Amino acid sequence: MKNKKVYLSIFFLEKIAPLSSELKQFFQSNITTHIYKKGTVLNESGQLCDSLYFIKKGMIRGYHVIEAKEITTWISIDNELVTSITGFFKNENARETMQTLEDTAVEYISYDNLQKALALFPEMNQIFTALLIEYYIHAENRTLLSRIPSAKGRFHYFLETGNKFLLNRTPHKYLASMLNIRPETFSRILKDFNRED
Amino acid sequence: MKNKKVYLSIFFLEKIAPLSSELKQFFQSNITTHIYKKGTVLNESGQLCDSLYFIKKGMIRGYHVIEAKEITTWISIDNELVTSITGFFKNENARETMQTLEDTAVEYISYDNLQKALALFPEMNQIFTALLIEYYIHAENRTLLSRIPSAKGRFHYFLETGNKFLLNRTPHKYLASMLNIRPETFSRILKDFNRED
DNA sequence: CAATTTCCTTGACATTTGTCAAGATATACC
DNA sequence: GGTATATCTTGACAAATGTCAAGGAAATTG
Structure with a gap:
């Protein structure tokens, strides 16, 4: 008898709203798992991003290239959903690149299957x-953060909005980039x- | 015989997806119109924002107050929908203040009626x-814009992403604030x- | 349309932040 | 585990932008 796999992403979704057993079954059949090595590019800017990822464990950043420089716009870790949102939800080519910053275990579902669901x-x-x-709301928070005039101000806002733990987990150059x-x-x-502290 | 009012916001929504005649009828009965004088605050940070506005004609900005300074995060004009998104969609107190920058005619619907719809x-x-x-996507664009390192770079990105016409319509101090x-x-x-040009 | 207020421009200067270079730490890889 | 590579720190300096002040332009108000 085959063991049923346990998907953390299903628990994650259940916390938002109850899932019918049919929907759970649907996910059960359509979720894929994968482990990416640190530094792997999941999806390049300009490519179609057709997966919605749930990070079981690890870290992923999104960045844009502007004036030949990488600008990191977000960093996500364990138990967060990530995708190249603009691209994925409109089913268009992504404008950002996603890259793992740690060995990262993900569960993911395809665009087509999400539409089916x-x-x-x-x-x-x-x-x-x-x-x-x-x-x-996340995007709005990022917008606000990056409009704080002084570098010190952005740094402290960043810490005060629940990101302090990233200081010990994320290479500082990416945090710096995200804070401009x-x-x-x-x-x-x-x-x-x-x-001071 | 009573004249049926023509609501631009209904046309706006029809461009996104077809509306059943029942839904159109629902809007017809639940849209309110109003004209705000230039400079009016529609919704203050900390208050519940329970309306979704469609700008028939005019201009509205959203701003946050950080370190005792106003930070304008968006400016919207004719034929755009605006609300204090974080507040409205979660039905919580708004974190931003909305203010008209011109005499502004709006059509709006309440949170409760939107939920009904x-x-x-x-x-x-x-x-x-x-x-x-x-x-x-708008929010993401703003996020990216504000992370461009140089003031000149942000200014040009702003122009190149279809906002040039705002130069002749919006007081520059608000544009400046939005561009940090x-x-x-x-x-x-x-x-x-x-x-140069 | 005159008066008042707000907004925009310009100059001089101060401050912050960026740049470049070098060494120190930490991390990854064979 | 030792070597190579990447990252972080520090200093000296340069450049960009902020601050303050004053005058001019534009818009608003009575």
Whole structure:
């Protein structure tokens, strides 16, 4: 008798709204798992991103290339959903590149299967909407953060909005990029911060 | 015989997906119109924002107050939907303030009525999702813009992404704030830009 | 349309942050 | 585990942008 796999992403979705057993069964049959080595590019800017990933364990960043420089716009870790949102949800080519910053175990579902789920299971629409709102809020927070005038201000806002633990887990150059600060300046701000505190 | 009012917002929604005549009728009965004087605050940070506005004609900005300074995060004009998204969609207190920058005619619908529409008319969910995705993309664009390192770079990205016409319509101090530039610097960059071009 | 207020521009200067270079740490790889 | 590579730190300096102040332009108000 075959063992049923346990998918963390299903638990994750259940916390948003209850899933019918049919929908759970659907996920059970359509989720794929994979482990990516640190540094792997999941999806390149300009390619179609047709997967929605759930990070079981690990870290992924999204970045854009502007004026020949990488600009990191988000970093996600364990128990978060990630995709190249603009590309995935409109089923168009992604504008950002996604890359793992640690060895990363993911569960994922394809665009087509997600659309199927939306068509077949009414409760899926509810979940999908809730997720979009959640993601919108993240985007709004990032927007606000990056408009704080001083580098120090952005750094502290970043810490105060629940990201402090990333200091010990993410290479600082990516945090610096996300905060629109040069690594050298980041290092200096961090020194001051550790001194005060 | 009573004249049926013509609501631009209904045309706006029809462009996203077809509306059943029942849904159109529902909007017909539940849309309110209003004209706000320039400078009016529609919804203050910390208050519940329970309306989704469609700008018939005019201009509205959203801003946050951080470190005692106003930070404008978006500016919308004719034929756009606006609300304090985070607040409205989660039915929580808004974190931003919305203010008209011109005399502004709006059509709006309440949170409760929007929820009713979502419950009663399946096609409304489709529209709602499409709108959320559209708004997400806007937010992502703003995020990217504000992470461009140089003030000049942000200014040019702003122009190149279809906002040039705002130069002649929006007081520059708000554009400057949205681009995270001081008004004095904005003025200097603009002078250079006009010289070159 | 005159008066008042707000907004924009310009100059001089201060401050922050970026740049470059070198050495120190940490991490990855054979 | 030792070597190679990447990352972080620090200093000296340069460049970009912010700040302050004053005058001019534009818009608003009575």
